[in-house]
Amino acid sequence: MSDKRVGVYVCHCGHNIAGTVDVEHVAEWAWGLPNVAVSRDCQFMCASLGQDMIEEDIREHGLTHIVVASCSPHMHEKTFRGACERAGLNPYLFEMANIREHASWVHPHDKDGATDKAKALVSAAVHRVLQQQPLEPLQVDIRPETLVVGGGIAGIQAALEIADAGFPVYLVEREPSIGGHMAQFDKTFPTLDCAACILTPKMFDAGAHPNITLLTYSEVEQVDGYVGNFTVRVRRKARHVDESLCTGCGTCWEKCPKKVIDTVFEAGMGYRTAIYRPFPQAVPKYPVIDTENCTYYQTGKCKICEKFCPTEAIRFDMEDEYVDLEVGNIVLATGYDIFDARRIPQYGYGRLANVFTSLEFERLTNAAGPTEGKVVLRDGVTEPRSVAIIHCVGSRDKNTNEYCSAICCMSSLKFDHLVMEKTGAQVYNFYIDMRPIHKGYEEFYHRILDEGTQFIRGRVAEITDAAHSPEEEGKLIVIAEDTLIGRQRRVPVDMVILAAGLEPRADAQGVAHMFGVGCGDSGFFTERHPKLDPVATMTEGVYIAGACQGPKDIPDSVAQGAAAAARILGVIFRKQVALEPIRASIDESRCSGCRICNTMCPYNAISFIEELSVSRVNPALCKGCGTCVAACPSQIITGAHFTFEQIMAEIDGILVDVHTAPPEHTAVEAV
Amino acid sequence: MSQNGTFKPVLVGFLCNWCSYRAADLAGTSRMGYPATLRDIRIMCTGRLDPTFVLRALQQGADGVLVMGCHPGQCHYQEGNYKAIRRFALLKRVLRQMGLEDARVQLHWASAAQGVLFAQTVAQMTEQIKALGPLDWPRHWPDEDPFARIALAMQEDAHE
Secondary structure, eight states: OTTOOEEEEEEOTTHHHHTTSOHHHHHHHHTTSTTEEEEEEESOTTSHHHHHHHHHHHHHHOOOEEEEEESOHHHHHHHHHHHHHHTTOOGGGEEEEEOIIIIITTOTTOHHHHHHHHHHHHHHHHHHHTTOOOOOOEEEEOOSOEEEEOOSHHHHHHHHHHHHTTOOEEEEOSSSSSOGGGGGOSEETTTTEEHHHHHHHHHHHHHHOTTEEEEOSEEEEEEEEETTEEEEEEEEOOOSBOTTTOOOOOHHHHHOOOEEEESSTTTTSEEEESEEOSSTTOSSOOOEEOTTTOHHHHHSOOOHHHHHOTTOOBOTTOOOEEEEEEESEEEEOOOEEEOOGGGSGGGOTTTSTTEEEHHHHHHHHOTTSTTTTOOOOTTSSOOOSEEEEEEEETSSOTTSOOSOOSSHHHHHHHHHHHHHHHHOOEEEEEESOOOOOSTTHHHHHHHHHHTTOEEEESOEEEEEOOOSSGGGTTSEEEEEEETTTTEEEEEEESEEEEEEOEEEOTTHHHHHHHHTOOBOTTSSBOOSBTTTBSSBOSSTTEEEOGGGSSOOOHHHHHHHHHHHHHHHHHHHHHOEEEEOOOOEEEOTTTOOOOOHHHHHOTTOOEEEETTTTEEEEOTTTOOOOOHHHHHOTTOOEEETTSOHHHHHHHHHHHTSOTTSOOOOOOOOOOO | OEETTEEOOOEEEEEETTTHHHHHHHHHHTTOOOOTTEEEEEESOGGGOOHHHHHHHHHTTOSEEEEEEOOTTOBTTBSHHHHHHHHHHHHHHHHHHTTOOGGGEEEEEOOTTOHHHHHHHHHHHHHHHHHHOOOOHHHHSSSOOHHHHHHHHHHHHHHO
């Protein structure tokens, strides 16, 4: 131990740490810790001055190990490892003590307690670092193929960016066509661009791109491997249509006698046939047979589509196929579900016929929708003369979702315009706050105000058909407190549109688990850093884009899709990435061959070598969790950088008496 | 452990790198105050938690040990936290037989987004340990290092 010389650096971080923790005292006290040769405090360790100090001390004082007490290792571990490396010290001989996030910031009213804790954490780091070993990062090759999961606008954008750069992409979509929610919309805010006009060229590009393999009507079932080398199993659901023969002529669905309510694309507003293509611009153009509703599959008779198909493309005996893909990186762009408005029973959705959800209204107003764009009541003919739009349904509400769904203010304003333009009806908006926050949005809000919309500030208490007066007879009455005038109001209208919020996909948890990403409280996928790393995840090689990360509108989804693509292209161009060498290894000379570790590993990285009666770790598959390390009854599995000795030393260090007096020490000249 | 008559418990935390350590980071970034009782150690996964780590912490003077990981079903390594649950159940059984109060050693979950929950958990456990008073295991085994004995036994095993 005696030849080890530890340098300790305690950061003030301006007032962030020094405002609570007695930084000078911690640095003085650290002189008493084992093998400490230098201990200093510094205003900003992450600044070049701080880093230079580490480098010079390593050279000047022959330091063999470095401890920096500052912020979270997730913040600056890389920075300080870099400083060590530049001075010729292996970066894994560095350890960080987190005295900002875990001490000064959380104990602002307990300066003594925070200082004691900082001392304990510094002591733990010093004890630990003395046990640390030099390690080399693992270099892994990156496959150039990318998997994009979800064919909405975010996924399409990501796929196109990567494909345009010349690399292959697999675009997997659960539905029969790509396009996502955007394909369902009529107009887009704030420009009132026709959604289909701007989306379908992109869909077509994605479908025709030589570097993009579309796997529609398909779902990812299994993901193995690690960054650069994922193996993904995709289930291609049987279309029952031979894509090599089908021309998309449409004869089959024109002749199909079975009509089904389309709950997906038409949001329950219209019908489709049992063999169907969700919408005319679908990419790919091939239909699918919905076997749950097809007369042939239910009764064994019909086959009308087969009879009329001019190219004999119908395949009733087609079965699901599994495709195994090898990819280097993955983008999750799985989108959102719309809030189920039945969960707020007092709004009457599902009970009062003329209460619509925003998605239903999108289909109603869409020229290609069930009413050919006519805004009418549920009877299909009557134009409303008054419409209420209820904002924040399933958003900003502690009973349902606490978060703001970000898009509803603007889509409601869009609805205001469309209702007035198409019907001339009086429109009332019931809102809490208006949040038109992006470029051109505030201007759009004012335009809609000028068009004569009414805004009533207040959360709606109830929507009822129980009339109190003759003018309320036959109407829906929206009851709310107008918080600007402080009065209860009853507004009779013909039609109510609920601006339903955005929710994580119902199966988001399962998808998150399959791809190794996390979900936050609200259920959306968690990004690596909320501000500085918004499209990466905790799993290297898996990125997120669009509304699966949180509610967002089309421009933001497109930006994230492109951002994820840019991150991936950077990795592909580098051809290799360095991974943390945190891996398990087995001392085969001491392995008893009990095989307990074999079943522990979630990645099947440990195999049993029959001839030698020992177990062996495949470092390419190992992800370094350490479960086997803790399980080995002989304690002969080593988890690099988290060894038994290192953690034990850290425990001993963290529990030293922090009330000892700082020792006398030889002064170190300032560098 | 106690100064001026008021007992300030010392808790050792074992936090997984992906969820609970980041929850603690988030509690910091969001300035959610909690008592300065927890001294935390980062491990990659609660699946890495060797039960002897907990025993060592108690033997070295901790008044309690808090283990925190990702929520069940959300483990970064798929199922490490399930392994932790099983080992924890066994460890608790041993500790109970040794007469240790249940609240001294606890296992909780927090996702990377649950800074509030993290702060609440530490505050709540601190109150529980305060009510129990100091543990002071080192005083009960002043001269003996049980780990030296374990190490010796393992060496003998290896030579067999």
